[in-house]
Amino acid sequence: MELRQLRYFVAIVDHGSLSRAALALHVAQPALTQQLRQLEDELGVQLLHRSAQGMLSNDAGKIFYEHAQAILKQVADARSAVVQSAERPGGSVTLGLPHSISGALALPLLTASRARYPEITLQLTEELTGNLNEQLRSGRVNLAVLFDDGQLGQFATTPLVEEELRFICRADAPYALGQPALTLQEAVATPLILPGLQHGVRPRIESVLRSAGLVLSSVIEINSIAILKSALLADLGATILPSAPVLDELQRGTLRAQAICDPAISRTVVLCASKNIPLTTAAHAVSTLVRQVCADLCADGAWPGAAVIDG
Structure with a gap:
């Protein structure tokens, strides 16, 4: 062959x-x-x-x-690793992003990469977290942003941010109107629209509910972020998500987000790389850039509900 x-x-x-x-x-x-x-x-x-x-x-x-x-990607990466320098890294780097993160991170990262590393071709792929796991294992992506569910031992991981999950609904919906926060029990008592279990956010919600002795009673499952947002705007229910996928709608005032307490729900966002496939100089540069962009977004308040994980 x-x-x-x-x-x-x-x-x-x-x-x-x-x-x-x-x-x-x-x-x-x-x-x-x-x-x-x-x-x-x-x-x-x-x-x-x-x-x-x-x-x-x-x-x-x-x-x-x-x-x-x-x-073919690993062969191209091996070639790039030999010829590129640390001072001016170049070549192609593929970074996988979950649907629920790309709204906050994709555009700022592309902008920063073009400004700092013009010789790197940064390719972003948006996938379900389960698909990203497989693509990272096989070497089809160099890096992936995933959620720490305790099952990432096969990867080299770097913590990025702790991201709060919020109660999100149409701006004029009656759910907890006027309240700055609502309890998790109040949140799950409303008609909810949630992604399926193959999305990283759903298993986290289910885990916290089990620990709190709560169960979901009425759920519409929608795996497309675009369709889910349309359902929220049509007032078919509310959702429990991070703010990142609906940043535009929150800024326009068509949706509103409220904190969840007693207990709160958050997830740990991490940058993952293969333990078996070496990173090129360009991939190392992008890894550092991802951490810096996440820190800048949190410091500027451009990623609501996210806080940088020190160290």
């Missing part, structure tokens, strides 16, 4: 056809077809099949595509 075969296979999947992949790779289509056939012969399985929509991956092809992407 050769690296070029992996590159060819990934290109065919990405472009959806042999002809378009051949043009992008500047390779004759018969040569591309031959390399694909040799790859499938070596693996002993068919990876792609033709359809009216073009070349599509079968189940084996989808699995192999994920591995091929990870291998």
Whole structure:
């Protein structure tokens, strides 16, 4: 198996056809077809099949595509690690962000990266936390912002912030109107709209509820942040979330956020890297930058409900 075969296979999947992949790779289509056939012969399985929509991956092809992407990224990272300097780091760095964090962190981080490290191509990917775990393990992302649930021992972790979860609803909704805070029991007594368990925030809420002897009675599950916000604005219920995903709506005054007490709910946000795959100089630089941007956002009050974790 050769690296070029992996590159060819990934290109065919990405472009959806042999002809378009051949043009992008500047390779004759018969040569591309031959390399694909040799790859499938070596693996002993068919990876792609033709359809009216073009070349599509079968189940084996989808699995192999994920591995091929990870291998090609690690090869590119190894090349970058050799040629880049600590003074002017360059190359590509992929950082994974959960949906509930990107609203606060993504744009400030991109702006800071462009200003401080113009030779680094920072690629941000927004995913469910479970997907980010897998991508970090396989090397498809260099770094990931995750939540410390006690299950991150496989990664090298750096604490970033402690983020408060708040009771959020439409600005004119009757729930606890005029109160600066409400108890957790009062919060769960309202109709709630929450992400599913595959989102990092939901297991944290469930854990605190169990410890407090409380249970959720009425919940609408919505896994899309955009749809969840629409449901809040339609006054279908309230939610328990950090402020980050709804910063724009809070600033415009269409939603309001209230503190939760007795007990409060918070989560620890950490930056994670693989223990097995070395970071490039550029990835180290981005890691330091993430910590600095988080600290600046908290100091400026631009990340409501978040406090920097010292050390």
